Amino acid sequence: MxxxxxxxxxxxxxxxxxxxxxxxxxxxxxxxxxxxxxxxxxxxxxxxxxxxxxxxxxxxxxxxxxxxxxxxxxxxxxxxxxxxxxxxxxxxxxxxxxxxxxxxxxxxxxxxxxxxxxxxxxxxxxxxxxxxxxxxxxxxxxxxxxxxxxxxxxxxPVGAPEWACPSPLPSFEGGCRVLYYGNYIPLHGLDKVIYGLSFLPTHFIWSATFIGPSGLAEPYKALINELGLTDKVEFLDSVPEEDLVKHLKNCHVVVGVFGDSSKARSVIANKVWQGIAAGRLVLTQNSIGLAEIRDIFPYSLLLPRDVAPDSIASILTDTQAWAVGSAQRHAARKHVDCYMSHHFNVFVSEILS
The missing domain is CATH 3.40.50.2000 (Glycogen Phosphorylase B;)
Structure with a gap:
């Protein structure tokens, strides 16, 4: 053995x-x-x-x-x-x-x-x-x-844990619900997303929940306040997995990575995989790393043409894109598992050799 x-x-x-x-x-x-x-x-x-x-x-x-x-x-x-x-x-x-x-x-x-x-x-x-x-x-x-x-x-690949299970997108009654979770560090480029949210037109109804270490959230709270978005964004401290699942099911869009570093451009973050597997739309930058799965999950990814605020706002308001691909998004979990299995089988074979 x-x-x-x-x-x-x-x-x-x-x-x-x-x-x-x-x-x-x-x-x-x-x-x-x-x-x-x-x-x-x-x-x-x-x-x-x-x-x-x-x-x-x-x-x-x-x-x-x-x-x-x-x-x-x-x-x-x-x-x-x-x-x-x-x-x-x-x-x-x-x-x-x-x-x-x-x-x-x-x-x-x-x-x-x-x-x-x-x-x-x-x-x-x-x-x-x-x-x-x-x-x-x-x-x-x-x-x-x-x-x-x-x-x-x-x-x-990072892939997605078992708790990231597909579920239908919730009703849009009350507007689009955006979810960010993770650390408040430059890797994620959350400030770019916040500026993008500030460019959303007044007729577009939305709200956002940011989940992360409360002790590191102050700069982002200040930016939200400066841009007049306080009534739109809720900040929550880090939560256990079982609570994160509830937030994931309750949102329409999961925010991915918008950082400038070489890692930010080459990684496919945990939350990107989790959002895809859960049948959510994932808003993330169109990077060299993301290109590896872009064609596998075309209906799961919201990829702005660049990281400028108007580009982020534009793709968030493109609700026509959301109207198609619901069946494919719901089935994305299976494709995530197949993608992971292929790579992990190679790893296991190497260990056994």
Whole structure:
């Protein structure tokens, strides 16, 4: 029996980890999980992970999860000790998270150089490197893949969890209901969407719900107030999945990603997949990453010609587009599952080989 060891898993219920572990379990792969030690510093955590990994018994592959890139050296030592392959999930890189997504540091800062080095090591030390889109794979090869032997890169789409189930669009009585959920960070480009909402004509009836960490919402609340949209937009703190499902069923449009970074243009975000699978219209930028699924879900995507406010407002008011494709949107869940299955089957075959 093939055995794998997951190292430094932050959350076993996180959709990406769950999708990977479930696909392996279905193929009869035996998996052991070493969870991330909490309430201790980096050095002690690393040593504890290393000890747990070395003592874990036989394994054929060591898998470093999506939030653990900075611990790649730990996973590499464990893999070498076990004579196993090292699989690194690069879905959440250090540089893009701290420099591009959140703009926590500038691109010229020492931190930026350090994070890029960590990402480089994660890429170079891996035998198999996982990423979520072809566009991001190509970006990785341009950045890090110039040497003679880059790792094998497998594309594993984010896809949608089981709770993102299709349901008919609710009645338009009371207007169009727009839903945004996620973190308030530059990656999502929510300010562009807010400006787009301010360009909606007065005869178009709409409302919006923004769900995310309340402590980070103040700049967006201020912008909403400045544009005179306070009576149209409701801010809610982050909610558990069961409540998010209710909000998803109650909306017509899910907001995707409108950021300017290379990741924003190459990723297909969780909420884009979830909105599609739930049979909703997804308003998101027409990016190189989105191009990979654009033709598969033509009736699910609202893609403005650019990210200008008038373009976003224009496609939101194009209700004729909403009148067609309801059956296709309702069936989108099946196509999401087929798309995921194709890519995950390749991954499982590689682990079993």
């Amino acid at each position: 093939t055995r794998v060891l997951f190292v430094n898993v932050t959350d076993v219920s996180y959709p990406r980890h769950k999708a990977i572990s479930t696909s392996l379990a279905r193929a009869g792969v035996d998996a052991k999980i070493i969870r991330r030690p909490v309430n201790i510093g980096y050095v002690r955590r690393s040593l504890r992970l290393l000890f747990s990994g070395i003592c874990s018994g036989r394994t054929d592959a060591v898998i470093l999860g999506e939030f653990a890139v900075s611990y790649v050296w730990v996973a590499w030592i464990i893999a070498k000790a076990k004579r196993a392959r090292l699989v690194v999930d690069g879905f959440i890189g250090m540089h893009e998270t701290h420099i591009e997504d959140t703009e926590k540091y500038t691109s010229a800062s020492p931190q930026a150089w350090f994070y890029r080095l960590v990402d480089y090591l994660a890429f170079r030390l891996a035998d198999i490197y996982l990423i979520d889109t072809i566009a991001r794979r190509d970006l990785l090869l341009r950045r890090f893949g110039r040497s003679s032997k880059p790792p094998k890169i497998l594309v594993l």
